[in-house]
Amino acid sequence: MGNDEAMFTVGEFAAKAGVTHRTLRYYDSIGLLQPSAHNKSGHRLYSLEDFARLQKIMTLKFIGLPLDDIGNIIKYDIDGKGFKNPLELQKQVMTQKIRHMQEVSAAIDEALLMLNKGEKLNWDKFINIITAINADINWPAQYQNASNLKTRIKVHEDYxxxxxxxxxxxxxxxxxxxxxxxxxxxxxxxxxxxxxxxxxxxxxxxxxxxxxxxxxxxxxxxxxxxxxxxxxxxxxxxxxxxxxxxxxxxxxxxxxxxxxxxxxxxxxxxxxxxxxxxxxxxxxxxxxxxxxxxxxxxxxxxxxxxxxxxxxxxxxxxxxxxxxxxxxxxxxxxxxxxxxxxxxxxxxxxxxxxxxxxxxxxxxxxxxxxxxxxxxxxxxxxxxxxxxxxxxxxxxxx
Missing domain, CATH: 3.40.50.150 (Vaccinia Virus protein VP39)
Structure with missing residues (x-):
């Protein structure tokens, strides 16, 4: 059986991916990651492409998105030949998330520097932290918009x-x-x-x-x-x-x-x-x-x-x-x-x-x-x- 036909039981899939059976059952129940097939006994079977979908879920979860948002935004991924476009989208959103966290961290460092020097409290420093946190963009919308744009560009490029x-x-x-x-x-x-x-x-x-x-x-x-x-x-x-x-x-x-x-x-x-x-x-x-x-x-x-x-x-x-x-x-x-x-x-x-x-x-x-x-x-x-x-x-x- 070739790699493109390889199928994995729940146990095999969980072990290779480093997740629990319970996580896979839950993702299946909410429609986030459903198995590609079932065997004659009705047991779930996962494909190699299911690893890509799980990777996508875990990446977006890693940057702090709730499962409801993840379920919505992955519907907008370009389902083309290969995995380049979805990975590029994930990298784009992650890069922006890292940049935002760095901005928050810089605002906190500024406040810490003031306190370490024993200076008089400048409440504007604390307000800057709040402002930096609230500057967070709507990540699901950002992901969706980027995906939509890439989708339309891809059609024009390919056809x-x-x-x-x-x-x-x-x-x-x-x-x-x-x-x-x-x-x-x-x-x-x-x-x-x-x-x-x-x-x-x-x-x-x-x-x-x-x-x-x-x-x-x-x-x-x-x-x-x-x-x-x-x-x-x-x-x-x-x-x-x-x-x-x-x-x-x-x-x-x-x-x-x-x-x-x-x-x-x-x-x-x-x-x-x-x-x-x-x-x-x-x-x-x-x-x-x-x-x-x-x-x-x-x-x-x-x-x-x-x-x-x-x-x-x-x-x-x-x-x-x-x-x-x-x-x-x-x-x-x-x-x-x-x-x-x-x-x-x-x-x-x-x-x-x-x-x-x-x-x-x-x-x-x-x-x-x-x-x-x-x-x-x-x-x-x-x-x-x-x-x-x-x-x-x-x-x-x-």
Whole structure:
């Protein structure tokens, strides 16, 4: 019997994993880790892949998450071929948890130093400890958001007809001098710069901003030892915290449709740009991923919604020209040619469930299987589901 077929009894599995029978029984009873099979006598059998699931549970438990939260967040893991993506997500959350604990520890050290020196009590030192503790982020939400983002990126990477990814293509469209002061609004996890770091001119000074402190932490983590090439600042695109005429270029990569007041944000971009500075604003078109929306409607399930696509309507390729042209000159639109041909149901299911409002846990096993069979049938009709992509960017000068 090959390793891929190896099965373990409860006793064998518990001994190899270093956990008790009672722990495995409890995880089974709450649906956290159920055995892969049962033998003819009805006894539970575990597979090698069950070790990976147990490792995931123990890792998240180690960083302090309760079992209820663990049960929820592992539902968002990318169930692809291999274990790289789930491990990367666990490492990301653990790294952030360690950083937070270090911040709490530093605040405690500061208070201890004051007491050891016999100084007069400064209650602000104790308040700093409380503030550091309360700065803890919502780890399940962080894990879920990171997983959802990776899920969507993975589908585009694996099934796009254009071999040149969006980030690489978009970066090559930045027509800027070798010495330029650049601002990116809503930098997210800094993918634009991670994927193109080798091509960044030495003379570029780059400021990365995001409204989310969690995203800024991700950006710093992803850039790792390249951080010295960038500056980071939490910022609201509606109130950009920089002086007038500071930047040679401002980039808003697929983010303006998230901004409540787009006109105010565009005005702020205009303010911080130098004369003849360039503004780059990317978005999607109204027909972007339209076939996927059609599929969801065809399946006709109340647990799946297409409303998450509506958030782009505030700023898309069809209405963005008018908005940008009110403040910028010589505005042009350039489209990125690409589509998807998806040949597997599971990645497409992951993509759909990663969209806001589509929660996998609302589905029974029977309903999930029904959805998979439906997608398999759609794929078999034409050897893959064709999904059109409509992405591009506007660029204009001050």
């Amino acid at each position: 796009s007809t254009n071999n040149q990814g969006w980030m690489e293509w978009f970066f090559k469209q930045l027509n800027l001098p070798d010495n330029a002061n650049i601002l990116e609004l809503g930098c997210g996890d800094a993918s634009l710069w991670v994927k193109n770091f080798a091509f960044i001119p030495d003379g570029w000074s780059i400021m990365l901003t995001d409204f989310s402190p969690g995203m800024l932490k991700d950006a710093k983590s992803n850039l790792k030892n390249k951080n010295n090439r960038f500056k980071f600042k939490m910022a609201d695109a509606q109130m950009i915290p920089f002086e007038d005429e500071t930047f040679d270029a401002v980039i808003a990569n697929h983010m303006l449709y998230h901004v409540p007041d787009i006109e105010k944000s565009l005005s702020e971009v205009h303010r911080v740009l130098k004369p003849k500075g360039i503004f780059y604003a990317s978005t999607v078109g109204k027909k972007h991923m339209s076939e996927l929306r059609d599929i969801i409607q065809k399946f006709d399930c109340r647990l799946i919604t297409i409303k998450s696509w509506e958030h782009t309507e505030k700023f898309h390729l069809e209405n963005g020209m008018d908005k940008v042209s009110k403040l910028f000159k010589n505005v042009k639109l350039k489209r990125y040619e690409d589509n998807l041909i998806v040949t597997e149901a599971k990645p497409l299911m992951d993509y759909i469930f990663s969209m806001p409002g589509n929660a996998r846990q609302g589905f029974s096993e029977e309903k999930l299987m029904e959805f998979k069979i439906f997608l398999d049938n759609e794929i078999s009709v034409s050897n893959g589901i064709f999904i059109s992509k409509d992405t591009g960017f506007f660029y204009g000068t001050k």
